[in-house]
Amino acid sequence: MITNTTGKVILIGAGPGDPELITLKAVRFLQQADVVLTDRLVSSEIVNQHVRKDAEVIYVGKQCRRGYSTPQESINAYIAEYAAQGKLVVRLKGGDVSIFSNVLDELEVCVKNKIPYEVVPGITAALGAAAYAGIPLTARGHSTAVRFLTLYKSDIVTNEYWGELAKTTDTLVFYMSSETLNDVVTNLTANGIAKDKLLAVVEQATTPFQTVHVINLYDYAEKMKGQTFISPSLIIIGKVVELHQQFSWIENSNSKEYYFKPVGKIDSSAAEEIKKVS
Ligand code: SAH
Numbered sequence: 286m287i288t289n290t291t292g293k294v295i296l297i298g299a300g301p302g303d304p305e306l307i308t309l310k311a312v313r314f315l316q317q318a319d320v321v322l323t324d325r326l327v328s329s330e331i332v333n334q335h336v337r338k339d340a341e342v343i344y345v346g347k348q349c350r351r352g353y354s355t356p357q358e359s360i361n362a363y364i365a366e367y368a369a370q371g372k373l374v375v376r377l378k379g380g381d382v383s384i385f386s387n388v389l390d391e392l393e394v395c396v397k398n399k400i401p402y403e404v405v406p407g408i409t410a411a412l413g414a415a416a417y418a419g420i421p422l423t424a425r426g427h428s429t430a431v432r433f434l435t436l437y438k439s440d441i442v443t444n445e446y447w448g449e450l451a452k453t454t455d456t457l458v459f460y461m462s463s464e465t466l467n468d469v470v471t472n473l474t475a476n477g478i479a480k481d482k483l484l485a486v487v488e489q490a491t492t493p494f495q496t497v498h499v500i501n502l503y504d505y506a507e508k509m510k511g512q513t514f515i516s517p518s519l520i521i522i523g524k525v526v527e528l529h530q531q532f533s534w535i536e537n538s539n540s541k542e543y544y545f546k547p548v549g550k551i552d553s554s555a556a557e558e559i560k561k562v563s
Pocket residue numbers: 301302326378379380381382383384385386408409410411414459460461462487488489490491492517518519520
């Protein structure tokens with residue numbers, strides 16, 4: 286096995302799902318990597334196609350609200366340990382590295398341990414979903430700005446900010462919020478969001494199972510409340526959502542299959558491995 290004399294870490298955004306939505310730079314590093322730490326929301330095809338057969342691939346999936354996620358400390362420990370062995374370590378993350386990810390922890394590990402590192406951006410879910418659902422996030426006559434938000438727990442957005450979110454003409458994109466969608470809609474309608482703004486939920490964007498649901502926020506309670514969505518799902522709210530009807534170029538799959546495996550129990554050998562390095 287080829288190893289580097291000094292270790293290095295490459296933090297890479299692998300894109301939102303479609304395995305072709307990855308940069309050439311990411312592919313080059315994957316071909317060189319000795320160790321690849323990969324996420325739940327990374328297409329397995331990316332790893333299968335580009336990583337050397339003799340490289341070590343470690344699955345460090347996480348999933349909000351489910352048990353069995355790999356603790357961040359274990360990921361940090363893997364990074365430090367393998368880099369100290371002189372290996373080229375790729376940390377492969379879903380979407381882009383800097384949007385709703387723990388990249389800060391991983392950057393800190395590199396700096397603290399004096400490990401050289403590079404960061405390679407990826408296509409974040411909002412951009413993948415916008416393209417594959419035919420919903421431009423900004424568009425003439427519709428919206429001049431876009432905000433990336435999350436409501437993965439309810440105290441992230443203050444009451445005052447809900448008022449502002451209801452009034453703005455900016456497009457709102459909520460990550461990690463399909464399970465709290467009810468709260469999102471309740472807060473925006475209670476604050477008088479305009480009736481011409483629509484809500485889209487994009488399930489499994491850019492994958493063969495992509496499904497887009499579009500509804501008026503004021504019809505949500507009657508028609509969609511309580512519906513569960515397949516993970517991962519992204520929420521887009523604004524006037525731009527009406528463009529989907531005219532510009533969607535991919536048919537809804539309406540499939541209930543999972544493109545990304547839900548996080549399962551970490552098998553005992555992986556657990557041992559984690560214990561060993563942490
Ligand atoms: N760093 C990632 C986001 C991680 S947070 C990025 O830049 O895309 C995980 C959340 O991203 C999910 O809960 C979901 O809201 C969103 N997401 C990621 N991939 C997605 C996909 N293929 N389809 C829909 N939403 C996705």
